[in-house]
Amino acid sequence: MGSVTREQRIASFETHPDRYHHWKLTIDGPVASLAMSVDPAFGQRADDYELKLNSYDMGVDIELHDAVERLRFEHPEVRAVVVTSAVARIFCAGANIKMLATSMHGFKVNFCKYTNETRLGIEDATRTAGQTWIAALNGTASGGGYELALACDEIYLIDDGNSAVSLPEVPLLGVLPGTGGLTRLVDKRKVRRDVADVFCTKAEGFRARDAKRMRLVDGSFSRSGWEAGVQQVAAAAVARSPARASQGVPLPPLEVVDSPTGRAYKYVTSVINAEDRVAHLTVRAPEGAAPGSAEALRAEGAQTWSLRAFRELEDALLHLRFNHAEIGVILLHTQGDPAAVLAHDAALADLAGDWFADEIRSFQGRVLRRIDNTARTFFALIEPGSCFVGTLFELVLAADRSYMLQDDDGAVSVQVTAASAGGFPMDTGATRLAVHFAGEPAKVGEVLAMGAPINAADAEEIGLVTFAPDEIDWDDEVRIAIEERASMSPDALTGMEQNLRFVGLETCDTKIFGRLSAWQNWIFQRPNAVGDSGALTLYGFPERPRFDWRRT
Amino acid sequence: MTAIDYEARIPNNVDLASDKRLQRALEKWQPAFLDWWGAMGPEGFQGRDVFLRTAVSAHADGWAVFDYVKMPDYRWGIFLSDRVPDRKIAFGDHAGLPAWQEVPGEYRNMLQRLIVTQADTEPASVEQQRYLGQTAPSLYDLRNLFQVNVEEGRHLWAMVYLLQAYFGRTGHEEADALLVRRSGDADHPRILDAFNQKCPDWLTFFCFTTFTDRDGKYQLGALAESGFDPLARTCRFMLTEEAHHLFVGEKGVQRVLTRSAELTALDPNGDARNQGGIDLDTIQKYVNYWFSYSLDLFGGEISSNAADFFASGLKGRWKEESKYEDHICTDAVQMVPVYRDGRLVEEAVPLRNAMNEVLRQEYADDCDKVVGRWNRALESAGSSFRIKLPSTRFHRRQGIYADQAYSPDGEPISSELFEANRSRWLPTDADRAYVASLMTRGVYEPGKVAHWISPPDKGIDGRPAEFEYVRLT
């Protein structure tokens, strides 16, 4: 009886607290409260599912992501964020099962990836913005609900004899808690792995006393002591995190011209060539002088190139991921004056320690990591008029391959700066430059020390770019490479790229994408989950699943 | 220290005397139960002789033995109905296979949850009713209250037996937790909402035993069909006791109705309150309140839990085996009125997912019959007033009708209209205060009854109504 799955587009990844359907954001001095109150009727495919029991879909998570980012930029005064529920007795029931069961495979994968990135963003806010996220579970947190709590720095569960934390995915749905749950249990919270095994197979989970003993939560309060207890925890977090600023920077809506062939922003253009299954993603350099002081930077606010260009880049990437499944190869271009890029980079670097400058760089890092985690081939094309320098050179390093035109007068160049020295770590914690030169670590320092433009011949010689064809060969080389790439199995390419990109040691973050998500995506394809009698298919239906008992 | 004589202390038919493991578990739990009874059982009267029935065996000659007993000495026993030889699972995906004599690992958690939820209601109602002895309208009623209370205690024992005997460590922990939660407690409430409501007066008590204990009857009936045989047998025996609780409720309300009809007729303005009685409109409001609260106990109208419970063979329908032909129910649907775009439309719900609703409808039909009998009593008393059972959509706080207001007839209405009529449909604070004002102290003289209620038409166990059911001297 499999459910009908449906194609889904995401019209917009932007929202604003004034328009939230599913969250209530209130700010009281240094403490923000983000209360989940999902409107069941406002699912993105309201005909297919109802968002009952504070369950979520993409729309709910877009709002959550918006809140995470806005708190950082618009409310730097906030030092503690309390995530809780405005629905009685339920904190959150996780991703909506009906939504998952009626979604296409690709959408499910992208949904999980996006939600994982949002939760990584929560951890990043705690770590780098001094905004400590606290999960105040005033009702049962199951599945993705508990996984959201796991992304917070501390978890408190109400001790009312009823409310529990649980990961029922394996026993009830035949899938994994794939939004970081398994990884964070053992790698982040260091729950003993045999204890975690018990927890992950017990559908109804554990209530406060046991949950605390098993380290599933950090503490609990009775119903009558709840408000005061949570307030105290938030106050303690505030006390640990020195005040940063009192005035934030508003994030206005992006200005974009949307057409069937792409999206055009001020600094970014995304052009879709559906026939060839190729997209061109271009980032343009800033015009005009870089802000010379913290005040000048603040005056530019969200319009400053370093922030605006990367907000646009993020939005373009998300649209490619969700709304252009057929695009296999994304070609990265840059355009403009390299000196202007370097000047804007330098302005931010000089202002290191200023909260807004730091936030912008941190944000650029998150956008670059979205590229690392995007399941499309990236080729960087370094041509005349390009500006792959400094921050934008990270695009070359993020790409699976790079092609640099070797022109006669040696005008095409790239430049590696301190931007590649540690400001933008990958999920592994390593820099893209160190990963690039994993086999020749000495080169990292050499390249960073050069401090000047590098032409194509040298770049190829050093190994900074993959190929450097001359003007005669360029067109054919590049065209054939793209056509060849676009003709290979998309699944094999995704697997290959993800394996080759993340050189080096694993972290919690890479395990979430590389181990947890990868297994989840395997399970999502298997009959035991999504076949006619699979557990996910039949969840909520009167029939019980029938498994193929053979293990691999 | 001498070994406890289990047969004498805890009458049972589960061979407790030779079950060392169960003895160990109960040795620890029994003192905790007695502590709980002391703290949360009936306030006062614990040292008094009460004319109670005790079950000393599961058979006709032993399930109702009447004698004077002091409540703390009541012998809370463990009884299962006789085993049906070669019993098969009657419904769901395992229909036709032998009934489980041990907990099937696959359904352990689900089963435990079912049992804990049922078990939690038993001590809860004792807690809710603990002060009522102070205001009893007669010794007869006082005795009935205590009978219900000790039997709810025994129902707790019955459920705890299953947890202790079949569920290992988590079963022991859940058994302990049943004595920790408290009805209405802010920090450790009972699991279900109706069991956290106050039961401050005797009209409430009679409505509660009519409507909320009747939910118990249907839940037990559905569990009596369970493929887990020890649960089925336990519940079958509990049902025999439950019948008395329902009797106490139904007859109690009926006696109030009869008296109210008399006092209404007596009063020149037709106002029973002027005559020191409860007016019929107020009784109707209490009925509306407790019927709707009890409906919530059946769970969501469209429920995947309900489907799972049925599919796994753990919880059937009322009289599943004898009443139905199709015990698989994968192809059938149930029509359920659902509110869509401003009106109610009938929607087909897969039958398994609608099992809560199927049970709820059985229950509502049964309640309808009770109301029919009340109305005949009103007729006999010469009153033209008729009690009317509200729609199952009225005043719901759980399930698909919780988000929209409905009139007592079940018509969708605006929440403004509902609020405007709230005081006509549901008891107000003033109504409750008035009812309580009639019941400020107990009537303890044998044969006497309070002014606001009729005497019972007969006594207990063939004794006359004026029998000294509770010895207060």
Ligand SMILES: [Fe+2]
């Ligand atoms: Fe009971």
Ligand SMILES: [Fe+2]
């Ligand atoms: Fe009862």
